[in-house]
Each structure stands twice: as structure tokens, then as C-alpha cells.
Amino acid sequence: MNKTKIEEEVTADNQELRSFNLSILTENKSGLLNAVTIIFTRRKINIESINVSETEVEGVSRYTIVIKTTREQVDKVVKRIRKLIDVFWAFVYESDEIFYQEIALYKVPTKVFLNGEKAEHLVRNNGARILVIEEDFIIIEKTGHQNETKDLLEKLKPYGVLEFVRSGRIAMSKSMRGTELFLQELHNHY
Amino acid sequence: METLVNEKQITTAKKTMSGAEAVICSLLAEGVETIFGYPGGAIMPIYDALYDYMDQVNHILVRHEQGAMHAAQGFARVRKEVGVVFATSGPGATNLITGIADAHTDSTPIVCITGQVPSSLLGTDAFQETDVIGISMPVTKWNHQITDAREIPEIIAKAFYIAKSGRPGPVVIDITKDAQFASMEFEYQKCSKIRTYHPVPKIKEEQLQQAASLINKSERPFLLVGQGILISEAQDILRSFIEKANIPAAWTILGLSALENSHPLNVGMLGMHGNYAPNLLTNECDVLIAVGMRFDDRVTGDLTKYARQAKVIHIDIDPSEIDKNVKADVPLIGDAKQVLEALLPLVSKKRHGPWLKRFKDLHKIEVEKVITPALYPQTPGILMGEVIRHISEATKGEAIIVTDVGQHQMVTSRYYNFKHPHSNVTSGGLGTMGFALPAAMGAKVGMPERPVVAIIGDGGFQMTLQELGTIFQYEIPVKIVILNNGFLGMVRQWQQMFFERRYSFTEMKNPDFIAIAGGFSIQGQKVSDRKHLVAAVKEMLGHPAAYLLEVVVEKEENVFPMIPSGAAVDDIRME
Numbered sequence: 001m002n003k004t005k006i007e008e009e010v011t012a013d014n015q016e017l018r019s020f021n022l023s024i025l026t027e028n029k030s031g032l033l034n035a036v037t038i039i040f041t042r043r044k045i046n047i048e049s050i051n052v053s054e055t056e057v058e059g060v061s062r063y064t065i066v067i068k069t070t071r072e073q074v075d076k077v078v079k080r081i082r083k084l085i086d087v088f089w090a091f092v093y094e095s096d097e098i099f100y101q102e103i104a105l106y107k108v109p110t111k112v113f114l115n116g117e118k119a120e121h122l123v124r125n126n127g128a129r130i131l132v133i134e135e136d137f138i139i140i141e142k143t144g145h146q147n148e149t150k151d152l153l154e155k156l157k158p159y160g161v162l163e164f165v166r167s168g169r170i171a172m173s174k175s176m177r178g179t180e181l182f183l184q185e186l187h188n189h190y
Numbered sequence: 191m192e193t194l195v196n197e198k199q200i201t202t203a204k205k206t207m208s209g210a211e212a213v214i215c216s217l218l219a220e221g222v223e224t225i226f227g228y229p230g231g232a233i234m235p236i237y238d239a240l241y242d243y244m245d246q247v248n249h250i251l252v253r254h255e256q257g258a259m260h261a262a263q264g265f266a267r268v269r270k271e272v273g274v275v276f277a278t279s280g281p282g283a284t285n286l287i288t289g290i291a292d293a294h295t296d297s298t299p300i301v302c303i304t305g306q307v308p309s310s311l312l313g314t315d316a317f318q319e320t321d322v323i324g325i326s327m328p329v330t331k332w333n334h335q336i337t338d339a340r341e342i343p344e345i346i347a348k349a350f351y352i353a354k355s356g357r358p359g360p361v362v363i364d365i366t367k368d369a370q371f372a373s374m375e376f377e378y379q380k381c382s383k384i385r386t387y388h389p390v391p392k393i394k395e396e397q398l399q400q401a402a403s404l405i406n407k408s409e410r411p412f413l414l415v416g417q418g419i420l421i422s423e424a425q426d427i428l429r430s431f432i433e434k435a436n437i438p439a440a441w442t443i444l445g446l447s448a449l450e451n452s453h454p455l456n457v458g459m460l461g462m463h464g465n466y467a468p469n470l471l472t473n474e475c476d477v478l479i480a481v482g483m484r485f486d487d488r489v490t491g492d493l494t495k496y497a498r499q500a501k502v503i504h505i506d507i508d509p510s511e512i513d514k515n516v517k518a519d520v521p522l523i524g525d526a527k528q529v530l531e532a533l534l535p536l537v538s539k540k541r542h543g544p545w546l547k548r549f550k551d552l553h554k555i556e557v558e559k560v561i562t563p564a565l566y567p568q569t570p571g572i573l574m575g576e577v578i579r580h581i582s583e584a585t586k587g588e589a590i591i592v593t594d595v596g597q598h599q600m601v602t603s604r605y606y607n608f609k610h611p612h613s614n615v616t617s618g619g620l621g622t623m624g625f626a627l628p629a630a631m632g633a634k635v636g637m638p639e640r641p642v643v644a645i646i647g648d649g650g651f652q653m654t655l656q657e658l659g660t661i662f663q664y665e666i667p668v669k670i671v672i673l674n675n676g677f678l679g680m681v682r683q684w685q686q687m688f689f690e691r692r693y694s695f696t697e698m699k700n701p702d703f704i705a706i707a708g709g710f711s712i713q714g715q716k717v718s719d720r721k722h723l724v725a726a727v728k729e730m731l732g733h734p735a736a737y738l739l740e741v742v743v744e745k746e747e748n749v750f751p752m753i754p755s756g757a758a759v760d761d762i763r764m765e
């Protein structure tokens with residue numbers, strides 16, 4: 001059967017590489033992280049970032065995983081994740097379907113701040129804050145998207161950045177439904 | 191004791207016992223009658239506890255842990271029960287892995303209990319410590335390590351529920367030695383619910399309607415029978431369904447025996463060495479109804495040229511199978527039996543005369559070109575097909591047939607005429623050579639009243655032949671047929687067809703198989719001449735104990751038809 005134009009567009013769209021955010025609700029069980037990540041390993045999908053934390057419901061964890069892959073692949077992967085016995089549900093979002101943040105920490109020598117105000121301006125103008133001041137170094141904290149935290153890194157580099165670290169992405173959907181209610185609905189569905 | 195282990199009684203009185211004894215009592219509470227296993231240091235407390243329960247549970251000491259797995263698989267497949275395996279830590283557990291992977295691919299319910307080093311030694315590279323949880327994770331449906339004896343009943347109950355429900359699969363429970371020794375209060379409660387797990391999805395009414403409408407409008411419907419039919423015991427409803435709308439049905443290798451071969455709507459086997467008509471007509475049907483099958487590449491060949499003209503209705507209990515390989519126009523997620531029951535009243539009676547005739551006409555070509563020459567050969571040497579024909583005739587299609595992997599497997603699947611469901615046991619998805627001998631042994635233990643015939647290549651036999659020892663010790667009257675072509679036949683066929691006959695390491699100098707069997711007091715005979723074949727098959731089947739029949743077959747026979755790897759289903763070759 002010949003493909004229609006629309007079908008071709010859909011196929012192309014499905015095969016374009018982009019970032020997807022997976023949000024996975026699970027039991028808090030040891031070894032489960034391994035069970036989740038081998039699903040990616042097996043398909044040679046690299047995990048861009050990962051974060052695991054307990055939700056507002058005791059005993060229920062949320063994994064937030066960012067991967068770069070195709071729509072077609074992510075749809076298959078997410079079904080595999082849902083199949084894991086200790087997983088309640090897995091959602092897949094594109095970045096415009098969620099609110100998300102990452103947090104970055106920068107360690108710079110304290111003397112930079114003693115030599116004039118420029119560095120302090122940088123911190124203030126970039127929505128960052130000073131987390132700690134030690135005799136030798138200062139730690140700056142910034143919350144933002146990757147391009148923003150990276151931007152500040154570039155700006156701080158001339159002053160000498162000793163260390164930089166960025167967290168995995170954490171995200172929330174645009175739905176009004178909390179975890180508890182969602183789990184209840186899931187339960188009722190089956 | 192009775193009250194503790196009575197299967198029907200769900201809750202039981204508490205009793206103080208060791209973790210090891212709790213393992214045995216939990217298994218008894220699940221109704222387990224047979225365990226296949228092999229002891230070692232880390233599982234010794236469990237074996238010691240077993241010693242006191244020998245009158246209540248049958249333990250079979252295999253000769254290699256892989257054999258325990260395959261035996262449990264054979265048992266599980268014919269009994270429709272969970273197979274149970276014991277192994278020790280380290281090498282005992284790693285020896286299970288091939289079998290676990292096989293059970294995972296072929297959705298076979300198994301609970302494996304492995305001993306583990308004491309919890310204080312975990313992570314220290316202690317003697318015979320391996321990360322069983324880590325190693326088995328990709329090939330199990332679920333696994334869990336127990337370090338606290340009190341967890342034992344609950345986790346075993348969960349393991350059985352998970353292994354058996356929904357799409358079945360293997361589960362590993364790894365129990366540290368200290369947990370086996372520790373004392374606990376035993377109380378057993380069967381598991382019927384896990385809050386994160388929903389094994390049987392609800393069927394969507396709207397999709398049922400859509401499916402029925404497609405089927406009712408269809409002029410050339412075609413149904414694919416997968417193992418899901420057997421797992422959900424949907425074989426009767428399947429028959430009513432296809433008979434009502436006169437839908438031709440073909441099967442995957444694991445769907446074989448769900449529909450008797452003699453059924454007029456059974457149009458044969460799918461895939462690489464399947465029948466001509468169903469492969470070719472996959473690309474002519476207008477509605478393809480796939481039931482409990484996963485569109486394996488050995489079935490579909492080139493996906494870009496697979497049933498592109500057809501509307502696809504995919505019925506499966508596992509949502510992750512939908513759109514994995516073939517895009518479904520109408521997915522129907524649910525238990526195959528429930529779905530077919532719901533669908534049956536919605537489909538109209540149809541005849542589909544001209545469409546069914548297409549299958550018949552194409553089949554005639556295959557009969558003439560391939561089937562007759564395979565079953566009634568004129569060749570000097572014996573061909574595999576005629577051996578299977580004789581076995582099929584002599585057993586009247588009543589036997590449980592267990593095949594290994596290779597040419598003989600394809601030939602057996604093509605030519606044995608099955609009458610009853612759950613009668614075909616083979617390693618389909620993983621294609622594990624060495625599967626058949628132990629699996630046949632397990633099947634015979636599971637179904638002692640039915641004849642069990644293992645059909646094995648000379649290569650595969652030598653992968654697990656040590657299980658002759660188990661067959662000998664427990665006097666398991668399984669019939670073993672070695673189709674000896676002196677080659678790793680299937681690989682040789684590929685070398686001949688696609689690698690210019692460069693037979694790189696596929697020819698084998700074989701031992702005296704009859705003498706080997708003799709070493710285990712198993713009788714047998716070797717047949718090289720066609721004129722002795724019928725009598726030999728008869729003698730084997732009539733023999734009261736295990737028997738080994740070696741048939742020397744044509745060295746360079748090829749299995750046809752064949753869809754070359756990566757080609758389209760309609761590129762099927764007859765020679």
C-alpha cells in the first residue's frame with residue numbers, strides 16, 4: 001500500500017530525535033532503579049538525566065528521567081516500564097507539557113568576590129544565590145533550565161570555577177490531579 | 191501438619207519453624223508436587239528441611255541446573271502449572287540463566303528458589319557469591335532477595351501469583367543462608383493482588399465494536415494463533431470463532447497444538463519455515479487478527495513488507511506488545527479467551543469460499559513440491575519428514591512432542607499432526623539447543639499418562655545429554671529420537687544457501703549414542719535403513735521404559751519452504 005503524505009509526515013515526526021521526560025511512579029524498592037535503567041541499556045538509549053525521590057505519598061517514589069530518542073521508541077520503552085511489577089505507572093511528556101527545573105551548584109574561589117563587585121552582580125543578575133561562604137571558596141546555587149545554568153557557568157568561568165554540578169531534571173505535569181488521586185483512579189480503572 | 195499445608199485453606203494457623211522449612215511449607219501451600227533442583231552449600235538448609243517432607247513433595251535431582259529449568263518448563267507447559275526449581279548460589283544460580291531467559295521469552299511460569307551466601311557476606315565476593323538479582327533481572331518477570339526469614343511466605347505467595355497471572359514468566363527468589371536458618375512464625379496466605387500490578391486488563395467495548403466491524407466487513411480475514419490461546423485456554427472459543435465466520439487460521443510455533451492440525455480452517459504454520467499459503471496470503475488478506483502472538487521476526491520477515499495492505503487487529507494481554515513490531519489498527523488488550531468470548535456474538539456468519547480456496551490451491555502446490563517429497567521420499571537416505579510422519583501415525587497424534595532447536599524442530603512442527611492442545615513443547619523465542627531432553631523429562635513427570643516423545647538433533651542432544659542420568663534414576667519413560675545428520679544441520683543449511691557452502695565448523699564426529707544410553711541402562715537402537723524405520727518406531731513406543739531411537743538421516747537435507755532471513759513473507763522459497 002502506498003503511504004499517504006500525512007502518513008509520511010507522521011513517520012518522519014516519529015523518527016526525529018528529541019528529548020522526552022519520563023515520570024514514573026513506583027514502589028520504593030531496592031533494585032528497581034536497575035530494573036528501570038536496563039530497559040534503556042538494552043536499547044542503547046543514553047539517559048540524559050535521572051532523579052528519584054519520594055512523592056507526597058509515603059512509600060511511593062517518582063523517577064524523572066530525561067532521554068533523547070524518537071517518539072516511536074519512547075512509546076515502546078514507556079510500555080515496558082509500566083510492565084515492571086513494582087511500577088504503578090509511567091508517563092511520557094515532551095518538554096512543553098511540563099514545568100521542570102534543574103539545580104546547579106558552582107564553587108568559585110572566595111577571593112573573586114573580594115576583588116570588586118562584578119562577580120556579585122553576576123550572581124544577582126542571573127537569579128542565582130550564594131549558598132555558603134567559606135574562607136577559601138564560595139558556593140553559588142542556581143535553579144533553572146540547562147541553558148540558563150550553563151550560561152552562568154560560562155559567565156563565571158573567567159573568575160575561575162573550581163567545580164560545577166547540576167542535578168537531574170525534576171518536573172511536574174500541568175494537571176491538577178495529585179499523586180494520591182491518580183493512584184486511586186488507576187486502582188479504580190482495574 | 192494437614193492444616194498447615196492444605197491448599198484449599200487460605201489462611202493457616204501459625205507455627206514456629208525455620209525459614210528453610212517455611213520455604214517448603216509455602217510451596218506445599220501453593221499445591222506444589224514436584225521440584226526440580228540441585229543442592230549446594232548456600233541452599234543446604236532448604237534441602238535439609240525438604241528431607242522431612244519427602245512424602246509430600248517429589249524432588250527430582252537433575253544433572254545440571256539448566257536441566258532443572260528446562261524440566262520445570264516442560265512440566266509447566268503441559269500441566270499449566272507453575273514449575274519450581276531449586277539451585278544453590280553462584281554457579282548453581284548462573285547455570286539457571288539460560289533456562290530462565292528461555293522461560294521469559296516463551297512466557298512460561300516458573301518460580302526459582304536460589305540459595306545465597308549469608309547476608310553478612312553479601313558484596314564481599316564470598317565463596318560462591320554472585321549477584322543473582324542483578325544477573326537475572328533482565329530475564330525475569332520479577333525477582334527478589336530475602337534476607338529476613340519472616341518475609342518468606344509473603345514473597346513466595348507473590349512469586350507464584352506473578353509467575354502465573356497475566357502474561358506468565360519466570361520469577362527468582364534468592365534467599366540468604368541466614369534467613370534459611372532463622373526461626374520465624376509461619377502463616378500462609380495466597381496472593382491475589384499487588385497494588386502496582388494489573389495482570390488482566392479490562393477489555394474496551396469500543397475496540398471490540400471496531401474489531402467486529404472490521405471482521406464483518408472483511409472479505410479476506412486471516413487469524414494468527416499464538417501461545418496466548420493456550421495460556422488462556424481459549425482453544426475452544428477460538429474454534430467456535432473461526433468456524434462462525436469461516437476464518438482461516440495459521441499458527442506460530444508456540445501456538446501449535448491450540449487448534450488440531452486436521453481442522454479444515456487450520457491452514458498451517460507461519461514464518462521462516464512455515465507453510466506456503468499462510469505466508470504468501472499474509473500479504474493478501476484484508477484483515478489480520480493476531481491473537482496472543484508478538485510478531486516475532488521469524489514470523490514476519492521484513493516488517494516493511496509485512497501485511498501492509500491489511501487492517502491489523504492485535505489481541506494480547508501484554509500492552510507492550512501492541513505496536514511493538516506491527517502497528518495495530520485495532521488493539522484489543524486483554525485475556526485472549528475473554529476477548530474472543532466477547533467478540534464471538536459480534537461477528538457475523540460468513541463463508542469466505544473463494545478466499546479459503548486460495549489457501550487450498552496454494553497448499554496443493556506445497557504438497558506437490560515440498561510435502562510429498564519430504565514425507566514419502568525416494569532418496570537413498572532417510573529424511574526427517576518421514577520419521578515424523580511415522581511417529582505421528584504410530585502415536586495417532588496423541589503424544590506430547592518436545593523438540594530441540596534446528597532443522598528437526600522445524601520439520602516436526604510442520605509434520606506432526608497434533609490432536610490435543612498443550613502437546614507441543616519447544617524453545618520458540620530463544621531457540622535454546624539442549625532444551626528438549628530435560629523438557630521432555632519434565633513433561634513426562636507432569637503428564638505420566640501421556641506418551642512423551644522428544645525429537646532432538648545430534649548437536650542439541652550433546653548439550654544436555656547428562657540428563658539421561660536423571661531419566662535413569664527416576665525411571666522416567668520418555669522416548670528420545672535423535673535425528674542424526676552428522677551436522678549442526680540448520681547452521682549448515684544457512685552456510686549452504688547464504689555462505690557459498692563454506693561449512694565452517696558445523697560437521698560433527700558423533701559418539702555411539704546407543705552405547706551412551708546403554709551406560710544409563712536406557713535401551714535403544716540405531717536405524718539407517720528406511721525399511722527398519724516403522725518397526726523401530728513401534729518398538730520404541732511399545733517399550734515400557736525410556737528408549738533412545740537414533741535415526742541416521744540424509745546429511746545435507748534442507749528444510750523448505752524458507753523465507754530467507756530479512757526477506758518478505760511473500761518471498762517464500764520452495765527450494
Ligand SMILES: Cc1ncc(C[n+]2csc(CCOP(=O)(O)OP(=O)(O)O)c2C)c(N)n1
Nearest residue numbers: 596597598621623647648649650678679680
Ligand atoms: C545454545 C545454542 N547454541 C547455538 C545455537 C545456534 N543453532 C541453531 S540451530 C543449530 C544447529 C542444531 O544442530 P542439531 O542439534 O544437530 O539439529 P539439526 O539442525 O541438525 O536438526 C545451531 C548451532 C542455538 N540455537 N542454541
